[in-house]
Amino acid sequence: MSKNTITLEKAQNWSARWKEEQSKGTEAPVTAFLIPGIDVTQVMNEDKVIDVRAYLGIDETNTERLMIVGVDADGNDMIDDSKGFYIYDFTIPCPPNCNKKGPFISR
Numbered sequence: 428m429s430k431n432t433i434t435l436e437k438a439q440n441w442s443a444r445w446k447e448e449q450s451k452g453t454e455a456p457v458t459a460f461l462i463p464g465i466d467v468t469q470v471m472n473e474d475k476v477i478d479v480r481a482y483l484g485i486d487e488t489n490t491e492r493l494m495i496v497g498v499d500a501d502g503n504d505m506i507d508d509s510k511g512f513y514i515y516d517f518t519i520p521c522p523p524n525c526n527k528k529g530p531f532i533s534r
Contacts, residue, residue: 431466432513435506438494441484448485457491459526461519466495470515473497473505480504491520 433441470479476497484492495515497505505512 431463431469431516433494433516434508435514438482438484438514441486441492441494442482444485444489445483445491457520457522459521460493461521461524462493462495463519466515470495470497470513473512474510475499476505476512478502492516493520 467479470476477500478498479495480498482494482496484494486492497512499505506514
């Protein structure tokens with residue numbers, strides 16, 4: 428597996444937690460995510476990836492997570508560990524890792 432990847436099962440669990448919290452009307456405190464450049468490079472370097480799609484989730488520690496997958500020319504997610512198509516776990520939510528100064532959102 429590449430750096431910062433997670434399994435499909437873990438991604439599905441995180442996504443289910445996110446949806447559950449949203450159905451309760453709970454407002455998530457996350458306002459942004461810092462996306463490491465190396466992770467963007469890795470997903471875009473996967474064979475036949477032309478775009479990326481982001482999914483929201485909540486992990487086992489109740490931390491909001493952003494998960495990124497490659498997308499093919501037909502608009503389909505490309506998820507298959509055996510073929511090198513991974514789910515990338517971008518794990519730097521804001522807060523606490525926010526922009527330190529304006530002009531955009533900061534905390």
